[in-house]
Amino acid sequence: MYYEVHGRDDAPAILFSHGVSMSHETFKPQAEGLQDKFRVIIWDMLNHGQSTPLNDQLPFSETTADYIVDLLDYLIIEKAVLAGLSLGSYVTQIIAHKYPERGAAENGKAVMAHLTRELMRDMVRGLPGHLQV
Numbered sequence: 234m235y236y237e238v239h240g241r242d243d244a245p246a247i248l249f250s251h252g253v254s255m256s257h258e259t260f261k262p263q264a265e266g267l268q269d270k271f272r273v274i275i276w277d278m279l280n281h282g283q284s285t286p287l288n289d290q291l292p293f294s295e296t297t298a299d300y301i302v303d304l305l306d307y308l309i310i311e312k313a314v315l316a317g318l319s320l321g322s323y324v325t326q327i328i329a330h331k332y333p334e335r336g337a338a339e340n341g342k343a344v345m346a347h348l349t350r351e352l353m354r355d356m357v358r359g360l361p362g363h364l365q366v
Contacts, residue, residue, distance in 0.1 A: 234300060235284045236276035238308065240268035246310045248274040248301065252319025259318065274313070276304065278321070294320070298327040302335055312336060 237257060247267065249260040257275040264273040277284040278297055301324065305313060315336050317325035329336055 234276060234279065234304065236274060236304060237264070238272060238274050239264040240270075240272040242272060244270060244272040246272045246274065246305075246308075246313035248276070248305070248313045248315055250276070250301065250315070250317040250321030250324050251278065252321055255318070271314075272310070274304070274308070274310075276301075278324075294324050294327055295331075297324045298331060301328055302332050305335060 235257065249257075249263060251257065251259040256277045260273075260275040264275050267273050279285060279293070279300065301315075305311075312335060315325040315328055317323070
């Protein structure tokens with residue numbers, strides 16, 4: 234699995250998951266814009282970009298969710314803000330359901346973002362108020 238980590242190791246983590254026919258490149262501007270305050274993880278889903286193919290006998294979305302949790306474990310990240318665009322949003326929802334303890338929490342609620350073009354643009358311009366550290 235191909236991934237990149239931007240920012241300080243001790244910063245709060247945010248992981249971006251892209252949509253169909255995209256790659257980690259989708260979130261390069263967000264990684265650059267947020268790396269001063271966050272540990273930003275961008276990655277290529279299996280069968281996308283520089284990542285390896287997934288065994289077609291396995292369920293894609295559920296297996297991808299497990300791979301994300303494995304990546305967080307590998308990077309020694311207990312909790313992360315999980316942000317997804319399109320298919321990435323669906324996979325993020327699976328993680329929130331299957332592994333609720335892995336999403337960054339505020340008052341016991343999972344922090345998860347379904348990204349729109351507007352939110353992605355705003356994140357490049359400056360950190361939205363609800364994501365400030």
